[in-house]
Amino acid sequence: MPSTWGKIFKVSTYGESHGVSVGVIVDGVPAGIPFPQEEIQKDLTRRRPGQNDLTTPRDEDDLVIVESGVFQGKTTGSPILMKVNNKNTIGSDYDEMAHVFRPSHADYTYSEKYGHRAHVGGGRSSVRETIGRVAAAGLARVILERELGIQTVAWVDSVGEIDSRIEENEYPLSRDYVDQFPTRCPKKSSNDEMETLIRKLRDEGDSVGGIVKAVVKNLPPGLGDPVYDKLDADLAKALLSISACKGFEVGSGFQGTRQTGSRHNDEFYIEDGTGKVKTRTNRSGGIQGGISNGMDLVVRAAFKPTSTIKKEQKTVNDSNQETVLKAKGRHDPCVLPRAVPIVEAVINLVLVDAYFYQRALQPKWFLKYANLESIPNQ
Amino acid sequence: MPSTWGKIFKVSTYGESHGVSVGVIVDGVPAGIPFPQEEIQKDLTRRRPGQNDLTTPRDEDDLVIVESGVFQGKTTGSPILMKVNNKNTIGSDYDEMAHVFRPSHADYTYSEKYGHRAHVGGGRSSVRETIGRVAAAGLARVILERELGIQTVAWVDSVGEIDSRIEENEYPLSRDYVDQFPTRCPKKSSNDEMETLIRKLRDEGDSVGGIVKAVVKNLPPGLGDPVYDKLDADLAKALLSISACKGFEVGSGFQGTRQTGSRHNDEFYIEDGTGKVKTRTNRSGGIQGGISNGMDLVVRAAFKPTSTIKKEQKTVNDSNQETVLKAKGRHDPCVLPRAVPIVEAVINLVLVDAYFYQRALQPKWFLKYANLESIPNQ
Amino acid sequence: MPSTWGKIFKVSTYGESHGVSVGVIVDGVPAGIPFPQEEIQKDLTRRRPGQNDLTTPRDEDDLVIVESGVFQGKTTGSPILMKVNNKNTIGSDYDEMAHVFRPSHADYTYSEKYGHRAHVGGGRSSVRETIGRVAAAGLARVILERELGIQTVAWVDSVGEIDSRIEENEYPLSRDYVDQFPTRCPKKSSNDEMETLIRKLRDEGDSVGGIVKAVVKNLPPGLGDPVYDKLDADLAKALLSISACKGFEVGSGFQGTRQTGSRHNDEFYIEDGTGKVKTRTNRSGGIQGGISNGMDLVVRAAFKPTSTIKKEQKTVNDSNQETVLKAKGRHDPCVLPRAVPIVEAVINLVLVDAYFYQRALQPKWFLKYANLESIPNQ
Amino acid sequence: MPSTWGKIFKVSTYGESHGVSVGVIVDGVPAGIPFPQEEIQKDLTRRRPGQNDLTTPRDEDDLVIVESGVFQGKTTGSPILMKVNNKNTIGSDYDEMAHVFRPSHADYTYSEKYGHRAHVGGGRSSVRETIGRVAAAGLARVILERELGIQTVAWVDSVGEIDSRIEENEYPLSRDYVDQFPTRCPKKSSNDEMETLIRKLRDEGDSVGGIVKAVVKNLPPGLGDPVYDKLDADLAKALLSISACKGFEVGSGFQGTRQTGSRHNDEFYIEDGTGKVKTRTNRSGGIQGGISNGMDLVVRAAFKPTSTIKKEQKTVNDSNQETVLKAKGRHDPCVLPRAVPIVEAVINLVLVDAYFYQRALQPKWFLKYANLESIPNQ
Secondary structure, eight states: OOOEEOSSSEEEEEOOTTSSEEEEEEEOOOTTOBOOHHHHHHHHHHHOSOSSTTSOOOOOOOOOEEOSSEETTEEOSSOEEEEEEOOOOOOHHHHHHTTBOOTTSSHHHHHHHHSSOOHHHHGGGSGGGHHHHHHHHHHHHHHHHHHHOOEEEEEEEEETTEEOOOOGGGOOOOHHHHHTSTTSOSSHHHHHHHHHHHHHHHHTTOOBOEEEEEEEESOOTTOSOSSTTOHHHHHHHHHHTSTTEEEEEETTHHHHTTSBHHHHSOOEEEOTTTOOEEESSOTTTTEETTEEOSSOEEEEEEEOOOSOOSSOEEEEBTTSOEEEEOOOSOOOSOOHHHHHHHHHHHHHHHHHHHHHHHHHHOHHHHHHHSOGGGSOOO | OOOEEOSSSEEEEEOOTTSSEEEEEEEOOOTTOBOOHHHHHHHHHHHOSOSSTTSOOOOOOOOOEEOSSEETTEEOSSOEEEEEEOOOOOOHHHHHHTTBOOTTSSHHHHHHHHSSOOHHHHGGGSGGGHHHHHHHHHHHHHHHHHHHOOEEEEEEEEETTEEOOOOGGGOOOOHHHHHTSTTSOSSHHHHHHHHHHHHHHHHHTOOBOEEEEEEEESOOTTOSOSSTTOHHHHHHHHHHTSTTEEEEEETTHHHHTTSBHHHHSOOEEEOTTTOOEEESSOTTTTEETTEEOSSOEEEEEEEOOOSOOSSOEEEEBTTSOEEEEOOOSOOOSOOHHHHHHHHHHHHHHHHHHHHHHHHHHOHHHHHHHSOGGGSOOO | OOOEEOSSSEEEEEOOTTSSEEEEEEEOOOTTOBOOHHHHHHHHHHHOSOSSTTSOOOOOOOOOEEOSSEETTEEOSSOEEEEEEOOOOOOHHHHHHTTBOOTTSSHHHHHHHHSSOOHHHHGGGSGGGHHHHHHHHHHHHHHHHHHHOOEEEEEEEEETTEEOOOOGGGOOOOHHHHHTSTTSOSSHHHHHHHHHHHHHHHHHTOOBOEEEEEEEESOOTTOSOSSTTOHHHHHHHHHHTSTTEEEEEETTHHHHTTSBHHHHSOOEEEOTTTOOEEESSOTTTTEETTEEOSSOEEEEEEEOOOSOOSSOEEEEBTTSOEEEEOOOSOOOSOOHHHHHHHHHHHHHHHHHHHHHHHHHHOHHHHHHHSOGGGSOOO | OOOEEOSSSEEEEEOOTTSSEEEEEEEOOOTTOBOOHHHHHHHHHHHOSOSSTTSOOOOOOOOOEEOSSEETTEEOSSOEEEEEEOOOOOOHHHHHHTTBOOTTSSHHHHHHHHSSOOHHHHGGGSGGGHHHHHHHHHHHHHHHHHHHOOEEEEEEEEETTEEOOOOGGGOOOOHHHHHTSTTSOSSHHHHHHHHHHHHHHHHTTOOBOEEEEEEEESOOTTOSOSSTTOHHHHHHHHHHTSTTEEEEEETTHHHHTTSBHHHHSOOEEEOTTTOOEEESSOTTTTEETTEEOSSOEEEEEEEOOOSOOSSOEEEEBTTSOEEEEOOOSOOOSOOHHHHHHHHHHHHHHHHHHHHHHHHHHOHHHHHHHSOGGGSOOO
16 A cells, blocks of 8 residues: 655655554655754644534544654654554444445445455545645645745635635735635635535535645746656646545646637746746646746645535445445535645645755756755755 | 656656657566557557648657567566657757747746756657657556456547537447547547637647546456555546646546535445446546546546647747747647547556556455456466 | 665664654555564564673563554554654763764764764664564564465574584574574584673673574575566665675675586476475575575675774764774674574565565466465455 | 666666667766766776677677767756667577576576576576666766766676785776776786686686675765665675675675674774874775765675586476586676676666765755766756
C-alpha cells in the first residue's frame, strides 16, 4: 500500500483511525532548520474535526508528538517522526456495519483487494490518514514561505449547486481570512447559503459535495518538469489522492476546452517597473509545459458528497446478499470545509519536492530565486 | 527531468523532435511473453500525425525498431529498447520563432528553468515524446488483454462547444470502431460538426480544445492502492502528464459535486446468474477508495486548444521586449483525435503496473482473477 | 538522509538514541499474515545490549510497540509502525565529548555534512538505528520461513587474530545453537579464547574487530537480478550499511581471486534421488550472475574495532584545535556478538524484497517454489 | 530486471551482446553542461576488448552514438541516450554450449529464473552491459572533475598469487599512467609477472582472478548518508554489481578486523598551512559513518577467475543430464585489466549522485565546496 510521497522530501504516512496513532516519517529534510512545531500544530488544528456544527462532532485533540529528527529546536537532517495519538475508541455503531458494504465507500473494494474490510473507521481510507500529510506539509509550508516567499491559500468555491463565483480579483489573501467563514467559502453570501444547506442535509441524514479552489502566490518560474513530473501532473495526483476527490483542473480546465486558441492563449507582456515577463490573463493557471511560469498557480478539486449517510440505502453484505443500510456514527455532511487545509497540504508537499529537485539539478536557479539568508548554514 | 513511470513495469522515455530518435526503455517485463511487435506498430501508427487533413501534415513513418530484450520473438526479461527514428529535419520556420516566446507554450518556462529554449519542435514538450509511451503501452495493452481480458477504449467526447453527449449505452466497444470516424468521435452527427469546425479553424490559423473520454472494460476489482497510489490518482497524473491536458475527472467528476449523497451513491446489488456484486449506477467511475470495483472504469481528460497558432498574437522575446508573433510551421488545429491513442496508452501503463504490484503483494488475488494459461512458463 | 530500503517490502527507519523512540514503518506487507509479534520481540531481544559482560552494560528493554497495520492479530496490508521507546537519558559523559571529534567515528563527517555533531549517542549513526531494521526483518524472516522454508543463520567467525576456521560441515544449524555461546562463535575453543581477549581489551579500555559469517539455507534458485540488483550486490550494500562494517565477501571472496578458473569453478551434478541440479563445491556462495542457484548462500562481513575507546587518543576539536581524548561512557569492546542478529536482519530484508519482486514478474516461479498453503487468502 | 542506478543522476542501461545495440539513458543531468563526447569515447575505448593479447580478441569499435539530450554541444536537461552498436554476430561456438550449463556462470540461474538461457554471449550478464554504465560515467567523471576537482584512479592490485603490494606513497596519479602497463598494474615487476602468468593460463585454456584497487582524490568531506545510502554501502553495491566481483573492502577492510581500536583508529590533526582537519593514517579509507571525510577514498574489489574456460569440465545440461564441457569462443583469461575502467565508472556514478543529492539538501555545502564558475548558468 504505497504510502510514500516525494523524490527528495519524502513523506511516509502510517496509521488507521482504529489504531494507536497516525503519523508520518519525513525524510530528506535539510539540517539546521528551526523546527516550526507551532505552525505544524496550527495546521493540524485547522484539519481537525468538530470545529463547528458543520462537521462531524468527533472530537480529537490532534496534538503533534515529535519523536526524532529534531534537536534543540532545529532539524538534524535525520528522519522526523511526527504522530498524533488516536483518542477515539471504536464505537458499537461500527459493529452493525461490519458486514454490510456502504455504497460508494471503500468497503467492498478493500474486501476484494485484501480479503478483509477497511475496518471500523475506514482503515487507511479514513480521513485521519491525512494527519501525517498535514504535519509534514506544515514543515514544507514554512520552508517554502521562508526560502521562496510562496503562499498557498485554498478555499471552498462551491457546495452542491451553490457556486460562489469568486473572481480572480476577490481571491482571499490568507488562510486566516478564509477561516473566518465557517464553511471556508470566503464570500459572505455564499457562505451563508452553504451553511443553511449543509445543516439541512445533516438533519436529513444526507450529504453534499463541492469544489475547493487553491492559489499559490509568489511561485518563481521554473518549478516542475516537462514530462512525467509536470507540476500539474504531480498536483493532480496529489489532489486525487485525497479521499472523495473525483476531479482536478488547472487554470481554465474543462471550460478552457470550449475555446479557440486565439482566445485562450495568455498574452505575454513586460511588466512596467519590474521588467518581469507576465501574462495578461492566466488561463494556463501558472503552469506552461508542466513548469511554473511565475504567475499565480490556480487549481480546483472536485469532492463528491460524503458516501456514508444516515438515509436508508439498498446495498449488499459480505455474504453476497442484498440488504438495506442506515449508517450510524458521526460523519461529515460535507467534507469541503475540512478539505481546505488538506488541499493546501498536498500542494505544499508537491512544491517543496519540486524545489529541492530543482536545487539538485539547477543550482544557479536556486541562487537566483531563493532567499539565501534563510538557508541554514551547514 | 524525470522521464520514468512505474513501480515495477518501468517505462523510461527519451528523445526530442529535433534529435536522432525518440524511444523508450521498458524494464520490469516478465520473460517469455510473445513480443507483440505488430500490435505495437499498430498503436504507433494510430498516434502518427498526417493521417487525414484534420491533423498536422507532418509525415513520419514511425516504424518501431527494437534493439534489446527480445529474442526469437519472446521477451527475455531484460530491458527492451524501442525507438523510432526522426525523419523530419528542422525547418527554417522554427528559426523565426527561435527568440520569441509563443503564448501559452512551454518556451518561456523552459527558458527560465534550463537557461535555453525548448528548442525547435518543442524539445521534450513535443508530442513526439509520447512515442516512447505509446510503444511501451502497446506491450502493456497486450499483457492486460491476454492475462485479464481488459479492454481500454477512448474517444473524443467534445470539441469546442460541440458536445457529443454519448451515453453509457452508446459507449464504443472497440478502438477500430472509433477509428472509423476522422475526429475519433464515434457519433456520426457530432463527428461531422467537429470536422467542419476543425477545418474552419485550421483555415483561419486558429485552434480549438476538447475532451477525451475513456472506458476500461473487464477490470477486475482490487487494483489500485488506498493512499498515494490510488488508481484514480495515478490516472490523473498520467493524463495530466500529456501535453495540453488541463483537467481530469473520474466517474461523476465535477458534476457529481452538485449532488447529495443519497442521489450520488451507487447502490450495490447481486447480479442475476453470475452472483457478482455490481452497482446499478456508476458515478464512482469504477473506482472506490482508490481501488477498482469491477465496474467500467470511466475517466475524462480536458485538452486546451493548441497554443501554437498562425493568427497574430502579442508576446515578448528572449531579449525582454514586447513583440508580435505569427507562428509558422505545421500544427494540429485540434489535438483531440491524436490524443485518443495517447490517453489509452497512459491508462494501460498505469493498469499494468498496478497489476504487477498487486501480483507481488496479493498472489491469491492473481490466482483468482488472471487467465493462468496465458502466463508464460518460467 | 535516505532511510528507506526495498522496492516492494519497504522499510523506513527513524530515530536517534537521544530521541523519544526509534522505529520503522514497513510498507508493502501482504494482508492477512498472522503478525509474529513474539518472534519480532525475540529478534529485538537478541540485538539488545547488556546481555552479558562482553557487551556494553547499557540496559534497555527494547519492547516493541505496534501502532498501525495490524488488526485482530493479522496484517491488514497497511503500513506497520513498530517502535521501541528510548529509556536511557543522555549522560554527562557525553558532554565532555561534545566538542571533540572521536577518531574514526562519524563525529567529524557529520559536522562537515550537516553543520552539527552526530549528537550524543551518535545520532543516526548509533547502533540503535538498527532496531527498526531488526523489527522489520523479524516479519520478513517469518514470511521467508513460512512461504519458502528459508533459514538465515549468522555467527562470529573471527575476533581479532582468533579465527574459528569453522568448516562447511560444521556450520551451525540454528540461531538458538549460536546463542549458546556468549561471543556467538559456535566453536567452544574459539569462543573461550575470544571471551578472554574481549574481557582483557575491555579492561584496558580498548576494542577489537572481527568477522561475521552468515548462511542462508533452502534458498530456491532464481532470486536476485542480473544487473544492478544482483542478490550479492544488494547484500553487499545491506551489510556495508551496518555501522563499522568495512568489507563484504560472497563465496570464495578475496581468497578466490588467487585461484585459476579450472580450480575455482563449481562443478554441476545431478543429485541422486531428488534429480536436482547441485554443485559439488560452493565457491560461488550460492549466487551465480547475481541470482541464487539453490545452494547455500554464504557471505562474510568485516567489522572494524569499535572506534570509541577509553584509551587516550590524540585528536582535534570543533574549534580546529588539536587535543587529547579519553572517551567516557559505555561502549562495546567488540561489536561482533551483537552484530550477528543485525547481519541476519539485513539479509532477510534483502531476500524478502527479492522474493516479492520475483513474484510480481515471474508468478509461475512463485507457483513452483512457494508453499501455497501458507499464503494468506485475499 | 532492475537496470537503473541513482536517486537523481539516473542511469538506465539496456542491451545484450546478441542484440542490435547496448546503451543507456541518463536522466537527471543539469542543462548547459558542455557535452564531453570525446572524454566519453576515451572511456569506452579503455573498456573495449582486444586492446592487447592479454584480453579476448573480440574486436568491437564501441563508438558512442548520442541520440538525444544534447543540442549544439551542450546538455539540454533532457534524458541523454547513448549507445554503441553491436558489430559482432553470434558465432556457431555458442550453439554447442546452448544446452549445457557452464560451471560458475549465470547460465543455470538465468534458466531457473526466466525459463530460458542467458543466451549466446550471456544476455544481460555479458560484460557488454557495462558499456552503458561507462558512457554515463564518462559524463559523471567530467562533472566531478570540473565542479569538485575529484579524480578517480583504479588499477590492478593483484592477479592470482601475484600481489603488487603498492603502498600508499606509490599510488598512481592518473589513468594514463596506469594505462602504460598492459595489465594495468602500475608496478613494472608485478606487471611483468602478471603478463607471463596470464599468457600461460590463456595457452592452457584456463583463467585467473585478482583484485582491483581504486582511489578517489580531492573528495570533499560530507558526501554520503549515515544510514542506508552510506557512501561505502553504495560503493559496495556498485562494485558487486560488476560481473565476477565477489568481494569489497573500504580502507583497512578485512585486515582491519584483526586490530585493536587503539591501533586502528585514525588520529586527527590540523594540517600546517591549510588548517584543514586531516588524519595521520587512513584506515577508514576516506569514509567515516558512511560520509566522506576529505581523505583519499580507498576501496578494493575482488574478481574471481573467468568462469568460461577451454579446459574440460564436468557439468550438466538443460535436460538434467550430466555431461562434459570444453567451452569454445573468445574469453578473457583474466578480466582484471578490463575491470579497471569499469570500477572507475561505477565509483563515479555513485559519487555524482551523492553530490547532486547533497546539493538538493545542503546547498550551503555546495557553495562552500564547488567551483561555482564551472556551474552552467540556468
